[in-house]
Every structure is written in C-alpha cells, then in structure tokens.
Amino acid sequence: MVRMFDRLFLFLYSLLIGISLIFLIIVSTGLVEPWVARDVLDLLTERGPVSWTAAIAAILLFAVSVRFFYISIAAGSGKPPSIEQRTDFGDISISLETIENLALRAASRIAGIKDLKARVQVGQAGLIIKLRSVVDGDAAIPVLTEEVQRTVKAHVEEISGVPVMSVNVFIANIVQTQVFKSRVE
The missing domain is CATH 3.30.300.20 (K homology (KH) domain)
Structure with missing residues (x-):
C-alpha cells in the first residue's frame, strides 16, 4: 500500500516539476513576453485564494521531496529481504x-x-x-x-x-x- 502511494506521489511530483520546468524554459527563451511571467508571479504572490493554493502546493511538494529523500537514504542502507x-x-x-x-x-x-x-x-x-x-x-x-x-x-x-x-x-x-x-x- 505504501509503495502505491509512493508511486502516485512520484508521478504527481514529476508532473508538477515538469510543468514548472516547461514554464521556466518558455520564459527564459523569450517565447512569451516578460510581462506574462510577471503577471503569473504576481497572481501567485498576491494575497488571496490563488496564493494560498500555491503555498499549500509548495508545502506538499516539499513534504514529498522529504519523503523521496528519506526513501533514497533508507533503501540503500538495508540488506536484502531475508x-x-x-x-x-x-x-x-x-x-x-x-x-x-x-x-x-x-x-x-x-x-x-x-x-x-x-x-x-x-x-x-x-x-x-x-x-x-x-x-x-x-x-x-x-x-x-x-x-x-x-x-x-x-x-x-x-x-x-x-x-x-x-x-x-x-x-x-x-x-x-x-x-x-x-x-x-
């Protein structure tokens, strides 16, 4: 059961990181005007429901990052099942x-x-x-x-x-x- 949740978290984590990186690539290469990126960042940082949603998403991503860090350390230290x-x-x-x-x-x-x-x-x-x-x-x-x-x-x-x-x-x-x-x- 835990493995299933870890796989789900890994999928969602990869999806969100991938979307963020695509946005960063589009903004940094100049495919969109700089004011579009500023408007998106302003929307995320203004006080309101969107900023709270972004904050909660960031906290969840951080928690998932900590979980994956723990798994990567714990997996290498154990011995094979016996x-x-x-x-x-x-x-x-x-x-x-x-x-x-x-x-x-x-x-x-x-x-x-x-x-x-x-x-x-x-x-x-x-x-x-x-x-x-x-x-x-x-x-x-x-x-x-x-x-x-x-x-x-x-x-x-x-x-x-x-x-x-x-x-x-x-x-x-x-x-x-x-x-x-x-x-x-």
Whole structure:
C-alpha cells in the first residue's frame, strides 16, 4: 500500500516539476513576453485564494521531496529481504531470493511445467510461495498443480527448515506440443 502511494506521489511530483520546468524554459527563451511571467508571479504572490493554493502546493511538494529523500537514504542502507533464524550456534539468514530459487528448482523437476516464475512473501505462519507457470497441454492441470504444490512445499521446508504456509500456482497458459506426422512415400 505504501509503495502505491509512493508511486502516485512520484508521478504527481514529476508532473508538477515538469510543468514548472516547461514554464521556466518558455520564459527564459523569450517565447512569451516578460510581462506574462510577471503577471503569473504576481497572481501567485498576491494575497488571496490563488496564493494560498500555491503555498499549500509548495508545502506538499516539499513534504514529498522529504519523503523521496528519506526513501533514497533508507533503501540503500538495508540488506536484502531475508528470513532470520536463531540456532544454538548463532543466527542464520536466508534470503527470499534463495527460497525463490529452491521453489523454482523443485517445480522445474515436474514434467509438464514450463516457464516458471516465483515470488516469496513472509506470512504470519510461514512462507507464501507464488508460482507462475505455463503447462504442457497433455497433463491434467489440477493433478499437475497439486503435485507442484506438494513438491515445492516439501522441498523448501526440507532444505531451508522454514515452514511453508501455502504454495499458490497460477497457470498463465498452455503450450501446445507439436505432433509431427511422418510422411511415407
């Protein structure tokens, strides 16, 4: 949800900065008379509803600038998302990318599964693994996806030691296998 607001703020921020820069380019190159720019600035600085709107817009732009500054500093200082475990001998960190690769490896061993993509989220009771795949048109999809879910869950739990809450499989498409008939002459 926060990312969505950040994207919206970035879009609006870029739009307003772009409009301001276009205005500055038009005024500085002399494409409009200088009195037009002065009239616009006078309108923005006179006491009244327009000046209050401009002041509020400037405050909001400043707040968005501070937010983007914070994001740029905070994003570089963190480590990649991972799962932390504590043992008798010390701490273990397993990156979510590692879990994704484990899921991809397990699912790719199943016949009929093609073009896999994985995404891992950390839930309350364990990992939520989301797989996107294309299947071969020859196998029954419910049977195939159940096998993928069972295999991925068992493999990830066995290798990483982290419980898997769910494995969600999205079948994006079916690949048609081509049957070549031999010609006998």
